[in-house]
Amino acid sequence: xxxxxxxxxxxxxxxxxxxxxxxxxxxxxxxxxxxxxxxxxxxxxxxxxxxxxxxxxxxxxxxxxxxxxxxxxxxxxxxxxxxxxxxxxxxxxxxxxxxxxxxxxxxxxxxxxxxx
Amino acid sequence: xxxxxxxxxxxxxxxxxxxxxxxxxxxxxxxxxxxxxxxxxxxxxxxxxxxxxxxxxxxxxxxxxxxxxxxxxxxxxxxxxxxxxxxxxxxxxxxxxxxxxxxxxxxxxxxxxxxxxxxxxxxxxxxxxxxxxxxxxxxxxxxxxxxxxxxxxxxxxxxxxxxxxxxxxxxxxxxxxxxxxxxxxxxxxxxxxxxxxxxxxxxxxxxxxxxx
Numbered sequence: 493x494x495x496x497x498x499x500x501x502x503x504x505x506x507x508x509x510x511x512x513x514x515x516x517x518x519x520x521x522x523x524x525x526x527x528x529x530x531x532x533x534x535x536x537x538x539x540x541x542x543x544x545x546x547x548x549x550x551x552x553x554x555x556x557x558x559x560x561x562x563x564x565x566x567x568x569x570x571x572x573x574x575x576x577x578x579x580x581x582x583x584x585x586x587x588x589x590x591x592x593x594x595x596x597x598x599x600x601x602x603x604x605x606x607x608x
Numbered sequence: 609x610x611x612x613x614x615x616x617x618x619x620x621x622x623x624x625x626x627x628x629x630x631x632x633x634x635x636x637x638x639x640x641x642x643x644x645x646x647x648x649x650x651x652x653x654x655x656x657x658x659x660x661x662x663x664x665x666x667x668x669x670x671x672x673x674x675x676x677x678x679x680x681x682x683x684x685x686x687x688x689x690x691x692x693x694x695x696x697x698x699x700x701x702x703x704x705x706x707x708x709x710x711x712x713x714x715x716x717x718x719x720x721x722x723x724x725x726x727x728x729x730x731x732x733x734x735x736x737x738x739x740x741x742x743x744x745x746x747x748x749x750x751x752x753x754x755x756x757x758x759x760x761x762x763x764x765x766x767x768x769x770x771x772x773x774x775x776x777x778x779x780x781x782x783x784x785x786x787x788x789x790x791x792x793x794x795x796x797x798x799x800x801x802x803x804x805x806x807x808x809x810x811x812x813x814x815x816x817x818x819x820x
Contacts, residue, residue: 493807495649501807502653509660517665518673523760523789524609526672527781531773537781540671555614557771560621562613566708571663585663588702592659596698597652603639604648 503593510589514571514581528554609677609756609763609786610703611718613711616770624766625716631693631724638690647686650811654682655695657800662699666792674789677722680730680755681797684748685804685812692727693719717766721759730755730797744805745798752797753790760786 493501520540521529529535532550535542555561571588573580616624643651658678665673678699679692700718703709710718733751738744764778773782805812 495646495808498808499649499653502650502657506653506657506660509657509664513660513663517663518667520665520667520671520673522609522665523672523674523782523785524611524763526670526785527764527773527778528615530781531777535671537784538670542671551614554772558614558617560614560616560618560713562618562711562713564708564712566704567706569708571707571709584707585660588663588707589656589660591702591706592699593652593656595702596655596695597648599698600639600643600648600651600694603636604643604645605640606645 506589506593507586510585511582513585514578609718609722609760610700610710611714611721611763611767613713615711615767615772616714616717618713620766620770621711621713621717623716624714624720628697628716628719628724631690632697632719635690635693635697638688639694642686642688647811650808651682651686651691651695654685655699658682658695659699659702661796662703668785668788668792670785672785674785674792676752676793676796677726677756677759679723679726680734680748680752680793681800683727683731684734684751684797684801687731687812689724689727689731692730693723696723696726717763721763721766725759725762726755729758745802748801749794749798751794753794756790756793757783757786760789 526535529542529547529550530537534546534550568584571581571584573584662675662678665675667673679696682695683689683692697719700710700715704712704715730751733754734747737750738747741747760782761779764773764782767773768775768778
């Protein structure tokens with residue numbers, strides 16, 4: 493398979509996953525969040541019921557404990573576009589995927605010695 | 609497994625940034641020496657695919673979910689642990705800054721956990737296991753699983769040092785969840801390696817044992 497063909501097929505596969513991700517992705521907290529909520533007793537270790545109030549309190553507790561209260565506004569928080577629903581999520585992941593493509597290409601191009 | 613800002617005190621976060629920067633510098637040296645013109649578009653596509661598949665959280669039992677990290681895959685396909693560091697640093701940068709996934713002060717820790725540990729355990733796990741059992745795809749599965757599991761264990765230790773998790777509970781919970789999430793990492797690593805080896809066996813740095 494030629495490089496051009498490989499790249500096109502690769503990009504198409506990445507974009508198909510990107511478009512499908514917002515519809516297929518689980519809304520459950522990921523492994524680290526889940527461990528955090530369980531340790532702070534907002535969620536049972538082997539269960540799925542999340543106590544939202546306890547989860548909020550846990551987040552305040554951890555900021556108080558570490559003293560790291562740094563926060564910032566991400567452009568597309570949680571892979572969404574503020575004000576848009578599922579369409580926004582699809583666009584966010586697609587934009588991210590294309591951004592990766594361009595960014596990694598650019599950094600690789602700058603880093604690599606031309607005679608490699 | 610993206611650590612948010614609040615989880616690690618600023619001073620400790622800085623220490624992980626310093627460690628991360630050392631490996632980022634080594635990854636850039638790898639890129640300068642080893643990445644030819646031919647390979648650049650392939651690395652970019654691999655990174656885009658890893659980003660997309662990271663957005664797909666797959667449900668696991670116990671009300672939690674997991675997604676692949678991809679450092680092991682990048683390291684195996686491109687033949688260097690530093691390839692994992694290179695790709696994951698850029699993925700984590702975009703995820704943190706643009707999408708608020710993983711903090712900024714703690715990004716160094718996330719790069720160490722997922723990029724460095726993922727890349728090194730993935731690469732050396734793969735080459736070592738392949739040498740013993742001979743099957744590249746089984747080796748990729750085990751190395752992918754181990755890369756995620758070891759990252760999670762290190763993450764639990766860091767959060768214990770930070771005072772965020774008690775050590776025993778952190779190890780138990782992180783270990784249990786990620787032993788299962790690692791199966792996703794291992795499975796996708798093996799399947800993606802198979803697809804890439806079938807399409808372009810020549811781009812694999814260590815094609816022996818990988819049959820299309």
